[in-house]
Amino acid sequence: MSQKIKLYDATKCTGCRGCQLACKQWNSLPAGQTENHGSYQNPQTLNPSTWLLIRFDEIAAGDDGVKWLFRKDSCMHCSDAACVIACPSGALFHTSHGTVALDQKKCIGCKQCTIVCPFGVPQYDPGTEKVAKCDMCFSRLENNLEPACVKACPTGALQFGEAGEMREVIKDRLAALGGEGRLYGDQFVGGTHLLYILPADPRQYSGLPIRPQVPAALSTWKDILKPLALLAPGAVLAGTFFHYLTKGPKDVTEYGRKGDS
Amino acid sequence: MLLIKKGMVKVSTTFERLVHWYLALSCLLLLVTGLGMMFHSFNFVSVPFGGLKNLKLVHNGSGLIFISALFLAVVTWWKDAASLDLPNDLEWLKKGGGYLWKVDHLPETGKYNPGQKIFFMVVVVVGLMMIGSGLLMWRPEGWSRDLINLMYALHALGVVLLLPFIVVHLYLGTVGVPGSAAIVLTGYTTKAWCLSQCPKWLRKKEKEGSLEYYTGNGD
Numbered sequence: 001m002s003q004k005i006k007l008y009d010a011t012k013c014t015g016c017r018g019c020q021l022a023c024k025q026w027n028s029l030p031a032g033q034t035e036n037h038g039s040y041q042n043p044q045t046l047n048p049s050t051w052l053l054i055r056f057d058e059i060a061a062g063d064d065g066v067k068w069l070f071r072k073d074s075c076m077h078c079s080d081a082a083c084v085i086a087c088p089s090g091a092l093f094h095t096s097h098g099t100v101a102l103d104q105k106k107c108i109g110c111k112q113c114t115i116v117c118p119f120g121v122p123q124y125d126p127g128t129e130k131v132a133k134c135d136m137c138f139s140r141l142e143n144n145l146e147p148a149c150v151k152a153c154p155t156g157a158l159q160f161g162e163a164g165e166m167r168e169v170i171k172d173r174l175a176a177l178g179g180e181g182r183l184y185g186d187q188f189v190g191g192t193h194l195l196y197i198l199p200a201d202p203r204q205y206s207g208l209p210i211r212p213q214v215p216a217a218l219s220t221w222k223d224i225l226k227p228l229a230l231l232a233p234g235a236v237l238a239g240t241f242f243h244y245l246t247k248g249p250k251d252v253t254e255y256g257r258k259g260d261s
Numbered sequence: 262m263l264l265i266k267k268g269m270v271k272v273s274t275t276f277e278r279l280v281h282w283y284l285a286l287s288c289l290l291l292l293v294t295g296l297g298m299m300f301h302s303f304n305f306v307s308v309p310f311g312g313l314k315n316l317k318l319v320h321n322g323s324g325l326i327f328i329s330a331l332f333l334a335v336v337t338w339w340k341d342a343a344s345l346d347l348p349n350d351l352e353w354l355k356k357g358g359g360y361l362w363k364v365d366h367l368p369e370t371g372k373y374n375p376g377q378k379i380f381f382m383v384v385v386v387v388g389l390m391m392i393g394s395g396l397l398m399w400r401p402e403g404w405s406r407d408l409i410n411l412m413y414a415l416h417a418l419g420v421v422l423l424l425p426f427i428v429v430h431l432y433l434g435t436v437g438v439p440g441s442a443a444i445v446l447t448g449y450t451t452k453a454w455c456l457s458q459c460p461k462w463l464r465k466k467e468k469e470g471s472l473e474y475y476t477g478n479g480d
Contacts, residue, residue, distance in 0.1 A: 086413075088298040089313045108314040110298075111401055115409045129314075217410035225417035226299065233424035240432040243360070250360070250438045252457040 003098035005166035006136060006147060008072045009173060009197040011181055012157035015040065015054055015070040022152030023052040023074075026137060045207075046073060048125035051134040052149055057206050071196070071205050072149075072158070075100060075121045075134035079190030082214040083113035083122055083133075085222050091131075092122075098163070098193050101135040104128075118189065118212035136193070166195075173197060188212050264442075269449040270463075271473035280337045281445050284330040284384075287323050288427070291391075294320035295420070324395050331388045334381075341372045342381035346461075350375040360433075372462040376433075383426050391419045449475050 024031065029049040034042050041056040052074040061067035077099045083092045084100060091106035092113055102122075109129040113122040122131040137147040145151075150160040159169060174181055174197065184202055185192035189212055202208050273281075294316050297306030307316040349368035353375050356364045360376075373381070394412040401409040434441045440454035455463040466472040 088301075089304065090301055106313070108298075108312075108317045110317060110398075112398075112413065115401055115406050115413075215407070215410045217407075217414040221414045221417050225414060225421055229296075229299065229417060229420040229424065232421050233428050236425040236428045240428060240437065244432075244436060247360070249436055250457070252438060252440050252451070252454045 003163040004136075004141065004160065004193065005098075005163045006077075006150060006194045007159045007166055007170060007197065008194060009157045009159070009181075010070055010072075011177060011197060011199045012155045013054075013070045013072070014155055014157075015056060015068070016154065017054045018152040018154055019072060019149035019158060020050070020052050020054050022148040023134070024050070026140070026148035027051065046121065046123055046133075048123045048128075048132040051075070051123075051132065055206060057204065059200065059204050067200075069200055069205060071198075071208065072194075073207065074149075074194065075136070076119050076185060076189075076212075077136055077193035079192070080214055081189070082116040082118060082218055085214065086112040086116045086218060088112070095138060095141070097136070097141050099136040099138065099141065100193075101138040102131070102133055104130050104132070107131055116215055116218050118209050118214070120207070163193075170195065170197065184208075189214065265447045265449050265475055265477075267475060267477065268452070269475040270452050270455060270466075271448055271475070272444045272450050272455065272459075273448045275448065277337055278445055278448060280330070280333045284327075284334050287327040287330045290323040291320060291327055292420075292424075292427075294323065299417070299420075321395075321399055324392070324399075327388070328392055331385065331392070335385060338373075338381055342378050343385075345375075345378070346371060350378070360437075369460045370458070370462075371465075372459050374458070380426050380430055383422065387419045387423045390415060391423075394419070 023029070029051065032043055032047070032049065035044075037044055039056050039058075041054070043050055043053065046053050052072065055069075055071040055073050057069040057071070059067045059069055079098065081092070081094065081100045084094060087093075088110060089106045089108050091103050091108075093101055093103070095101050107130040109124065109131070111124050111131070113131055114120075114124050122133045124131050137145070137149075140147060146160040147158075150158040159166065161169070170183060174183065177197070177199075181197045181199055182202075184196040184198055186195060198205070202210055293306055294310075297303045297316050298313065298320065304313060307313045310316045310319055349370070352368045353370060356367060358374060358376050359367045394416040397404060397409060397412045398416060434445070438454075438458070440450045441458075444450050452463070463472070
């Protein structure tokens with residue numbers, strides 16, 4: 001199968017949250033009680049039963065008063081996914097679409113993915129003792145359907161398709177925006193499979209990392225310490241064999257008195 | 262094979278041997294269950310435990326057992342293993358303990374030689390590192406992500422540091438130095454072994470008259 005890309009064009013988003021609801025419907029996720037935090041954003045963060053959240057950021061815009069920034073917060077589906085590197089059970093995996101899916105049956109609730117993800121996406125559920133996150137509707141992709149959030153979007157802010165075709169769409173859109181839009185997601189973690197076109201500087205969005213990366217400690221763990229954990233004792237084991245063959249066991253009778261057995 | 266014969270001398274107490282095996286078994290369980298989670302190719306280790314989730318539970322539980330075992334080990338061996346006998350120990354180390362090349366004269370060692378002292382300190386220091394990092398990995402809530410990421414790396418570094426020492430320990434404790442394994446199994450070994458491995462300790466015991474000989478029939 002070919003690589004797929006989901007595009008979130010924030011310049012077309014009206015913050016209707018149809019995608020947020022469609023996500024809950026398709027994935028059978030329960031609704032939480034609404035709490036007023038002085039914002040339309042609800043809930044405040046992703047959680048085990050909210051895999052997609054439209055964030056509302058209010059930005060002071062000088063003489064224009066206050067500007068609203070919307071952002072679809074959900075799994076970015078990294079090509080170099082820290083969560084997949086960290087997952088000890090293979091519950092998190094790259095699909096043939098290039099997306100990152102989660103087989104909850106395999107999850108052992110170690111929480112490492114919640115620590116390594118630069119976007120803070122995987123959410124640990126103390127009830128099920130497992131993590132949960134957006135899998136870009138893996139079951140729908142497998143059946144040649146677009147993700148539920150894309151299906152529900154009424155404004156065309158969410159689009160989905162083959163990576164090559166989507167890059168053309170993005171190119172045309174950025175040209176049409178004439179410098180007003182910027183692409184977020186293709187510059188880091190090997191390129192994400194959810195790409196944003198943002199009308200504002202990424203720094204103005206809450207919870208959006210400027211330079212997301214696989215944590216250095218995780219790279220050290222995987223690329224250096226993991227192989228060493230087998231190589232080092234292996235080399236020493238080979239050394240002991242060599243020692244036994246060439247020098248032999250210690251003669252503890254050397255200093256002893258004859259007759260003492 | 263008769264491990265114990267008439268005329269052998271007592272080198273370790275029953276309590277010491279119990280602490281040794283309590284610590285050894287908790288380490289072994291931690292190692293097997295830990296590697297089973299660290300490498301996908303070792304995930305099969307979880308089958309007899311009934312899945313990886315149980316493997317994680319056993320690993321965490323064994324960690325708690327290890328805490329008590331390490332505490333007992335420190336209480337038991339700190340006095341003899343955490344002290345240096347200078348300049349003898351330095352001289353012994355410079356000569357590689359006589360294990361690596363031909364050495365004419367080795368300084369006499371007490372109950373534990375510097376090699377054993379180093380192994381003991383590595384177990385204590387790395388053990389504490391594994392306990393600290395492991396507990397934070399178990400309950401990461403409320404700590405910074407950078408700190409927990411560092412703990413995962415430290416936990417793996419502990420494996421890299423500890424495993425080679427354990428391999429050497431197993432070698433020298435069995436075929437590398439004949440007569441050693443009997444001590445952790447029966448408590449007794451030959452006097453010749455003591456003259457070679459812990460002559461200072463042997464002389465001290467003889468002088469005190471507190472050296473115990475095996476007087477049974479040997480089976």
